[in-house]
Amino acid sequence: METLSVYVPKLVTNKEYIASGHRACSGCGEVLALRYVCKALGRNTIISNATGCMEIISSPLPETAWEVSWIHTLFENAAAVASGIESGLKALKRKHGYIKDVKVVAMGGDGATADIGLQALSGALERGHDFIYVCFDNEAYMNTGIQRSSETPFGASTTTAPSGKVSMGQHTWKKNMAAIAAAHNIPYVATSCSSYPFDIMYKIEKARKVKGPSYIHILSVCPTGWRCPSSDTIKMGRLAVETGVFPLYEIENGEYKMNFDYPKLRPVEDYLTAQGRFRHLTKEQIAEIQQKVIVEYEKIKMLSSRKKGK
Amino acid sequence: MTSKRVGLESSLGIAQAVKLANVDVIAAYPITPQTHIVEGLAEMVANGELDAEYIPVESEHSAMSACLGASAVGARTFTATAGQGLILMHEVVTVASALRLPVVMAIANRALSGQLSIWGDHSDVMMARDAGWIHIFVENGQQAFDQTLCAFRIAEHKDVMLPVAVDVDGFHATHVIESFYLLDQKTVNEFLPPYVHPTPLDPDNPVTMGCFAMPNYYFETRKALDMALRNSKKVILETWEKFGALTGRHYLPVEKYKTENCDTLLVTMGSFSENAMMAVDRMQESGKKVGLVRLRLWRPFPTEELVAALSGAKNVIVLDRAISLGGPGPVCSEIKAALYPLEKKPHVVGIIGGLGGRDISPENFIALVELGLEKIKTGHTGEIIMFGVRE
Numbered sequence: 168m169e170t171l172s173v174y175v176p177k178l179v180t181n182k183e184y185i186a187s188g189h190r191a192c193s194g195c196g197e198v199l200a201l202r203y204v205c206k207a208l209g210r211n212t213i214i215s216n217a218t219g220c221m222e223i224i225s226s227p228l229p230e231t232a233w234e235v236s237w238i239h240t241l242f243e244n245a246a247a248v249a250s251g252i253e254s255g256l257k258a259l260k261r262k263h264g265y266i267k268d269v270k271v272v273a274m275g276g277d278g279a280t281a282d283i284g285l286q287a288l289s290g291a292l293e294r295g296h297d298f299i300y301v302c303f304d305n306e307a308y309m310n311t312g313i314q315r316s317s318e319t320p321f322g323a324s325t326t327t328a329p330s331g332k333v334s335m336g337q338h339t340w341k342k343n344m345a346a347i348a349a350a351h352n353i354p355y356v357a358t359s360c361s362s363y364p365f366d367i368m369y370k371i372e373k374a375r376k377v378k379g380p381s382y383i384h385i386l387s388v389c390p391t392g393w394r395c396p397s398s399d400t401i402k403m404g405r406l407a408v409e410t411g412v413f414p415l416y417e418i419e420n421g422e423y424k425m426n427f428d429y430p431k432l433r434p435v436e437d438y439l440t441a442q443g444r445f446r447h448l449t450k451e452q453i454a455e456i457q458q459k460v461i462v463e464y465e466k467i468k469m470l471s472s473r474k475k476g477k
Numbered sequence: 478m479t480s481k482r483v484g485l486e487s488s489l490g491i492a493q494a495v496k497l498a499n500v501d502v503i504a505a506y507p508i509t510p511q512t513h514i515v516e517g518l519a520e521m522v523a524n525g526e527l528d529a530e531y532i533p534v535e536s537e538h539s540a541m542s543a544c545l546g547a548s549a550v551g552a553r554t555f556t557a558t559a560g561q562g563l564i565l566m567h568e569v570v571t572v573a574s575a576l577r578l579p580v581v582m583a584i585a586n587r588a589l590s591g592q593l594s595i596w597g598d599h600s601d602v603m604m605a606r607d608a609g610w611i612h613i614f615v616e617n618g619q620q621a622f623d624q625t626l627c628a629f630r631i632a633e634h635k636d637v638m639l640p641v642a643v644d645v646d647g648f649h650a651t652h653v654i655e656s657f658y659l660l661d662q663k664t665v666n667e668f669l670p671p672y673v674h675p676t677p678l679d680p681d682n683p684v685t686m687g688c689f690a691m692p693n694y695y696f697e698t699r700k701a702l703d704m705a706l707r708n709s710k711k712v713i714l715e716t717w718e719k720f721g722a723l724t725g726r727h728y729l730p731v732e733k734y735k736t737e738n739c740d741t742l743l744v745t746m747g748s749f750s751e752n753a754m755m756a757v758d759r760m761q762e763s764g765k766k767v768g769l770v771r772l773r774l775w776r777p778f779p780t781e782e783l784v785a786a787l788s789g790a791k792n793v794i795v796l797d798r799a800i801s802l803g804g805p806g807p808v809c810s811e812i813k814a815a816l817y818p819l820e821k822k823p824h825v826v827g828i829i830g831g832l833g834g835r836d837i838s839p840e841n842f843i844a845l846v847e848l849g850l851e852k853i854k855t856g857h858t859g860e861i862i863m864f865g866v867r868e
Contacts, residue, residue, distance in 0.1 A: 211680045215546060228694040231685035236678040239687035240545055240572045247539035251504060251546025251554075252678065254530035258501035258552050262528055263671075269680055287542065290535030 179368070180206050189232040190224040194397025196361035196388030196404060197221060197276075197303045203364045204274075204301055204385075207371035210235060211268055213252055217245035217275030217284060220310045221303060242275075243283035246291035246300055249273035253296045270299065270375050277304040277318035280384075281342050292351040292380045299374045300382045302344060305389035313392040317342040320412070321459070322452055323444040325392075330447040340459065348382035349418045355381035356418040361388050362404025366415060366426065373417075386413045394443025406438040411464035416471065423470035435460050481659050487618030488651045490659075491557070491583050491643075492517030494625035496527045497665040498581075501552035504532040504543035508562035509595040510647035511585040515557055537562040541569035541580070548578040549686060551677040553629065556580065559647055560587030560594075563601045567608070573640040574609025575702060576686055579632030579672070580640040582610075583625065586747065586798075587647040588833040596834020597647035599747065599799040602775075603807045609702050611641040611709055612775035616750045618655040621645045623726055626665060630716050633672040637709045644775070646748035646798075648834060660724065668723055707777050730779035731786050735761060736768030740791040742823075743846055746772040746808055747798060749837055756842030767846055772808065780815045787816060793825045794849035796837070796864075800829050805861060824853045830864035841865060 184205035191198040201221055205212075214237045216222045222239045225232040240248055252271045259265035273291070275284055280302040288300060307325045308314040315328040315337055324336035349356045355377045357370040367385060374381035388404045390397040407413040411432040417424045435457045439445040448456075485493070491514045495503070503522070505515040521527035530547075534540045540556045548554040558566055563584055573580050586602055588594040602612065611631060615621045621643060628641040645651050660668075676684050690698055710730070721727035734754050736742060745753045750771045760767045770786045772779075787793050793816075797806025804810070809827025816822050826849045831837045837845065845864050852858060 210683075213550070213678045213680065223689060226685055226688040228688040228690040228698070231688065233685045234683055236680055236683045237685050238546070238549055238576075238678055239689075240542065240576070241568060244538060244542035244569065247534065247542035248546040250532055250534070250539070251502065251543030251548075252550050253546075254502050254504075254532050254543065255547030255550040255552030255554070258528075258530045258547075259550065262499075262501060267680060286535060287539050290539055293535075294532065 182206070184208070184210070184234045185225065186232045186234060190227070191220070192391045192397070194390040194400045196400045197305055198224065199400070200303055200361035200367055200385045200387050203367040204371050205235065207368040208235070208270060208272060208375060212236070212270050212272055214238070215245045215248040215252060215271070215273045217279035218242040219276040219279050220305070221274065221276070223310055242279055244287050245273040245275045245279060245284060247287040249298045249300070250291045250294065250296045253298050271297070272299045272301060274301040274303065276310070277302060277306060278308045278316045280304070281317045281344050289351065292348060292353050292382065295379050297379055299371070300380065302382070302384045303387040304384055305387045305392060307392050309389050309392040318344070322439070322448050322456055324447060325444070335448065335452060345382070345384050345418065349421065351380070352421065353380040353382060354378070354420055358384045358386070358413065358415050360386040360404045360408055360413060360415060362401045363408070363415065370417065392444070395441055399441065403438070403441060406433065406441065409433045410435045410438045411460050412438055414464055414467050416467050422474065423467060425468055425471040428468065432461070432464065481661070483657050483659055484654060485618065485657050486513060486652060486654050487621055487645065488513035489517045490618045490622040490655070490657050491625050491645070492521065493659055494622045495555050496521050497660060497662060498553065498626060498629045498669055500527070500529050500555045502530045502532065502544070502547035502554045503556065504534050504540045504547070504554070505556050506534050506537045506540045506558070506562060508537070508559050510587060510597070510651045511557045511559040511562065511583065513651065514583055514585070537566035538569055541566045541573065544580040545569065545573055545576065545578055548580050549576070549674070549678045551672065551674040553633070553672045554580050555582070557583040557585065559585040560601045561590055563605055564589065567605060570605055570610065571608045572687070574706070575698070577638040577705070578640060579638055581625065581628045581632055582640065582642045583621070584642050584644050585647040585651045586644055594833040595647070597649050598832045598834070599797070600832070602642070602644050603799040603801065605642070606776065606807065609639065609706055610776060611639055611706065611713070612644055613641065614644045614747045614773055614775055615650065616748050616771070617650055618653060619657055619726070621650065622657060622659065623720065623724070623728070626660070626669060627716050627720055627728070630669050631709065631713050634712045635675065637705070637712050639705060639709055644747065650748040658724070664723060668719065710777050710779070713774065728773060729782070730774035731782040732771045732773055733786055734769040734771065736770060736786070739766045739768035741767045741846065741850065742770050742787055742790040742793050743767060743842070744770045744772060744787070744793060744795040744808070744812060746775065749796065749798065749831055752837060752839050753842050755839035756846070759839060760843060760846065778811060783812060783815050784819065787812070787823060788819055790823045792850060792853050793823045794846055795825065795827045796831070796845065797827055797829045798831045800832060824858055826852045826858045826862065828862045828864045835865060837865065
């Protein structure tokens with residue numbers, strides 16, 4: 168561990184593209200993930216950001232935390248704005264002697280991606296623009312006060328799908344955005360998590376080299392919305408992965424690859440009981456979640472064992 | 478004059494103007510009666526006649542969003558829409574002006590749904606009225622061609638940097654085959670300098686566009702935008718003057734037709750002005766003192782020019798091709814407001830007509846003027862009057 172602490176920092180650039188002093192909550196996993204995304208992207212980047220936590224914490228007039236070129240316009244159109252940026256740069260290169268090698272990146276939260284912005288994202292993926300879309304998934308509309316989204320997990324209590332005497336809270340299963348993105352036959356799709364900085368950077372660097380669209384879905388721990396101590400951010404993300412609740416994998420040209428395969432998953436109970444949003448769940452409901460998690464995990468494993476042409 | 482005369486559908490004339498402007502990015506979604514414009518452009522791109530990126534987006538919302546992105550990196554950008562398309566796009570329309578991105582858009586003015594109508598009126602653009610865009614109304618294909626070229630020059634001018642809409646009445650103006658005087662590339666290049674965004678999205682000089690503003694800053698941003706829009710009139714006038722000198726085709730924010738010695742003035746906006754002119758000819762032939770004032774510049778609202786054009790009249794009859802449900806016609810109410818400070822004001826009566834593509838022929842216009850004068854005579858100027866509608 169001691170050697171690691173000397174060695175590891177050398178692998179990561181000291182340059183920060185999202186400056187400190189932003190207004191994220193303490194323990195915010197999303198801004199942590201964003202920080203590593205930006206480090207991996209580097210300066211030759213233009214970001215189109217959807218409305219949401221990362222937009223609000225970074226750009227209050229007359230200040231900005233951004234040290235890369237960045238544009239925010241609306242909630243549901245980050246991918247469409249990115250389409251325009253990418254096409255604009257293409258035209259400038261062809262017609263007006265523009266020579267910079269810029270990667271265009273669209274980003275948004277789970278609401279901006281899986282709900283209100285799904286159409287614009289689908290359009291941009293289908294049209295094959297050369298860009299990366301990063302979804303920072305904190306599993307609810309945290310910016311507006313923890314309302315449910317289609318990425319909110321089964322059983323979680325949110326302000327618009329609260330648990331109550333006759334409701335367990337969210338009664339739908341988390342939308343599978345990675346599969347939706349992959350269904351567009353794009354070259355690269357991956358999942359990652361805010362507790363795995365090297366995994367994030369590896370995948371972003373890979374996406375940066377891809378010609379065409381790529382989609383990275385990052386589970387971003389939100390202590391405010393998940394109702395856990397802000398000191399548990401890293402732990403919570405690790406539990407999500409180690410329990411199999413949120414497996415980390417890549418889909419490269421349609422081929423699945425599980426990145427962290429655990430021969431024995433931790434029980435989901437470890438993850439669920441550590442968060443206030445699941446506090447109301449009964450033993451039976453936890454068992455139901457456990458079963459579903461194993462099924463979904465095995466599905467990814469099964470897909471990962473299939474190789475192309477077989 | 479460096480012009481060549483050709484027969485063209487107006488929509489394709491607009492496409493020709495966009496091509497001559499050597500646009501970099503077109504993002505559009507199909508909707509009648511706008512579609513021929515972007516079909517024309519898509520064909521030019523496909524045939525290599527126009528070197529541009531054509532983004533066939535999945536909605537009007539994304540069309541305008543893509544335009545924002547392209548314009549923000551310094552690419553000349555065009556889109557076109559109509560009716561519900563403009564309404565779907567509306568959320569993004571307000572951002573284009575707030576971020577000072579000089580997108581040019583042709584709006585083939587179309588009626589709004591519930592009862593679906595693909596036909597023309599101004600209801601769509603009236604809902605986009607307050608979005609911070611420059612709005613120029615045209616009456617025919619030639620004007621649409623001319624104003625599309627002017628729109629790029631106005632929008633991208635360093636003292637303006639605002640989006641411009643060229644409002645072309647759906648079908649009545651977009652789908653008519655007309656004789657056009659096109660311009661050659663050399664003349665256009667002389668008229669239209671390249672687009673240079675002063676602070677584009679650029680990795681070497683990072684900028685932050687689209688901040689959020691707390692109550693202690695927001696109001697100032699709106700004031701700044703309003704000032705920019707008001708100040709754009711100077712560049713609009715300059716541009717039209719230069720265009721007139723180049724082509725012999727002259728444009729003004731408020732254009733008068735045979736208004737000398739008239740005590741009654743009809744006010745129109747858009748393609749119906751042509752029928753109104755024929756009606757004025759006939760009425761004047763029969764000795765009636767009725768002239769026509771045509772509103773070309775809708776935003777920034779040309780208060781000064783309108784007051785100058787209308788203040789000498791006894792009676793003003795305003796045709797609105799839009800209905801502000803539950804309120805007076807939008808053009809008429811603005812004209813009334815502009816004239817109100819005058820000590821000696823003309824009587825103003827507003828008439829709503831021509832909704833959903835319903836025609837107003839020259840004969841109809843004569844009847845419309847008679848109806849207006851009758852309402853003035855009987856003191857019913859405050860009434861909501863609809864012309865040519867069944868009871």
